Amino acid sequence: MLAVHFGAGNIGRGFIGKLLSQSGYEVCFVDINETVIDELNEKNQYTVEILGQERKEIKVDNVRGINSKANPESVVEAISKADLITTAVGPTVLKMISSSIKEGIEKRIERGKAPVNIIACENMIGGSTMLKEAIQEQMGGSGSLEQYAGFPDAAVDRIVPNQTHDDPLTVAVEPFYEWAVDKTMMVGEVPEIKGITYVDDLAPYIERKLFTVNTGHAMTAYLGYLAGAETIKDALENEALYADVKRALEETGALLKHKYSFDSEVHSAYIEKILARFENPHLVDEVTRVGRAPIRKLGPNDRLTGPASQLMKIGKEPTYLAKGIAAALLFDPKGDEEAVQIQEAIQTNGLSNAITTYTGIEEGSSLFNLIKKHYDELS
Template structure:
């Protein structure tokens, strides 16, 4: 089987390419630039290590940069897999059109492995680009896919041959509905009829807790997620948010309780304990700045922080206190600290927005929370409640406060406006 994996990042090199190679398939790695493709070709491969195991060499990978090489690979492929980041998915899809058009009607599936429901964006980009170029596309099954794996290290911008480091869990759930052919037999890979539930299960529980550990840990001065989750100030907040998110997911998607028992589907506490253990993997030592990057996207409606909140409020009609504290911490990410990478323009833009407009305007414009929303009021209270001292940051309580947060709960039940405004 000939597979084109587009995306030479952590997930592509650390998980997807080895997955297909180990099963004996021929793999072409699609790269955005010729420089990256040439560097991989000159290096002759890379190393992949699973925590607790010895590293393995990855060889026999053909590289192709956008252009004639990638077009040829896509034309001959039996499967195309995209893993380029949510923001780059549409652009990557457009680069596939010449190769797809040259297939002369031969159908193909395209898996979109991202932490967002963006297969529709890929479909639209393919159709619009083909129409603009006046070419016909073959039948294409564009299917979202959820990868349950963390690749914390490895980058082609580093000097020398990189080593991609990932943790032990290794599963990939592919949306069965758009597929034209069944997925090949691969370890941990399966088609699912509950793709959205599986995506939200990962995004609103595991990824939400991961992000909260990073933002809270950054405030406490930690540089890695494993150090953050071991902090007695951080761990209870993250654990509480995980439990809130897990219960909301099972309430919203009761079919998960009856799904295949590959990850304790219907269990509340088992996946939470597993997530906390994965965050605490000292060998992975996932950098806080990697997990916390792009806070504007993570704070947008429907993403990992506000998405579970919407589910919680829809089923329990109350202010989720652990998420209120975690989101307040996310708003403070990068405050007066040069340790935040210069490349994280999202974090720096968030800081400018807060400085220029204040927290209430940011909660409205970025998070989609109205000024009279009790959850916005709860976040603002926590945002102003952090205490910065010489020996570390003290968090405000997660339990409902006796004044504005208690009234916020009452407002959410009565649907009445909350008196007063909280400003930065």
Template sequence: MNRIVVFGAGSVGRGFIGQIFAEAGWRVTFVDLESRLVQALNTGSYRHVTLSDEGVEETTITGVDAIDGRDTAAVASAVASADFLATSVGAANLRHIAPTMAEGLRLRISERRGPVDILLAENLHGVGGEMRSLLADALGDDADAVLAQVGTLETSIGRMIPVPNEQRREHEPGWVAVEPYRELPLDVAASRAPLPDVPELVGRTDVPFAFYSDRKLYLHNLGHCLTAYLGELLGEDEIAEAIRRPQIHRIVQTVMATAAAALSLEYGEPLASVQANADDLLRRFHNRALHDTVERVGRDPQRKLAEGDRFLGALALAARHGLARPITVAVAVGADKLLGSVPADQRDSELDRIRSVVAHHGGEDQLAVFDEALSALRTSPDLERLALLLDP
């Protein structure tokens, strides 16, 4: 039986990677630091629940085990003998797992076990290069020889997985709930070994992987976050209730359609295909069973309003294709949230920063749209006025 070693047994590790590989007949070995979770997974199975408005589907994922990440010798041995590797630890934690992974890879190459790929289920653009750099530092003089046989495959994690509450984690550490969506695009061009026969893995050679990472950021993440910020303005607590508000739905739908058109033009992907993904996302945002909160989706607005991230990155993309206006309105919504979250003495500098980016990509015309949209959100949010700004 083939075996995958997954660093990180959290929501994505158990809820997505572990599920699709186990259901494809693979043995799944998790590496984690949470002792109770490791103990629970070493029973050989965990409960996996799929939530939708159509009902609840519960299954038991079997053929799993786990290693405590502090047992570095056991982890390195597992890496050396694995048929495939994956990480879902959070990009900031890759530096902590790189040394042990490097030892396992060094051992693997010394035993002539052949090339291996690492599936990077991390929310970071360019994480493939980051992982290679961390491994190279840990491998030292062996870096070139080892990494020549190691692929670092970026992914686009689109499945929405609600975080279980503390009571659930305490009572049943292995339990995880997810939405039905199962597609997992990966950067097949970076592979060094044959791809696993797992139906959910999508590896295309006719479009650069940047299409999928940009689609996730500028379509999924932008639409999701915009829904959260508009929902908060109208007093909604959950994404599913927010997107059901007609005013919010109209604004989010228009912004996402614009992002879809820009992505189609940028990458040559048929518009119908990209728009179908946008429509599916809107449908998925309606999933009440997830109980996904506007607070969770909208947290850390400073990062989300960084240049290149979901708001300002989407603006740059849309502006290159003459489609900036609806995205400019979305940027104003994000800016309103950011300005309300930073200390008073930082608001002017943050506003100046965002206005500068808007002017750079859209000129004075888009700056005027931004200022008017921001004005519509001050004091008493006027979403009707905001919606009117979407059209020229």
């Protein structure tokens, strides 16, 4: 069995590629990183370090790579033969790879190949659907694509910190992971992959992860940055900051329980597990890395503004989420282009305009005023 995976970065190798290999697939990584691709083709294996209470190493084998920049035709050929296609490239790159996948699907159609499932394992809502739409737009029409490819949306969760190793293929990851896939969106036979949870309704899994893991990570990063902390772990050692993050997750928890009838005790335990993951001493993750690209993270449907706005609609005030939004508006590391853009917008057009521009929250609303109040207190 052949799995073509776009993205040979840390998530690709340390999470998705590892599970595919352990499930019996030959994994063909597609990337433009010449060093990584050359190493994969020379060694056909790599090491994943599991950063639990005790470190352990796992060898991942039966892997190879294609440099998509140098050999685009080889990518199309691999797609035409694949039994499964996955991605972990980031939302921006997802649309960029759609043309290669489209050509691969067309070659599959010419050869009469069976339908293939294409799973975008991205840190976003509806990644596979977005990829499908990009491919469909290039193919034209709306009838044929579903006959030849399924695009099941997925929710993925694993912390993979910034890292350096002597071996460019070695990657370190936390022990915890979750990979949920919407079974109802698949075509053909559902593949047996160790580590995947197939579900009939993905929404609760996506929002639980987005509004707990991503919200908690962002809250810790932005508040930690203002507090002078360098890493996520350092930030959570500040008791007041830890309390703010936990209360924000209790706010999102109230929303999730309202929408999906989550069990209170089970979800409280999930929050505790997430916070414990952030405190893992082996995961040295800088607050500037976790907080980077604040424009996306402040978006109307994303991890901070999304749950805050939804809470307002059900009559609950998101006090601590509003504090996180304010902290994100104050996030100003010089190397972050989006952070610089926000600061320039505040300087040029004022805070009120920046809040409405980046969050979509209406000026003068209760949530808007709450964010301004926190911004003034944090400034």
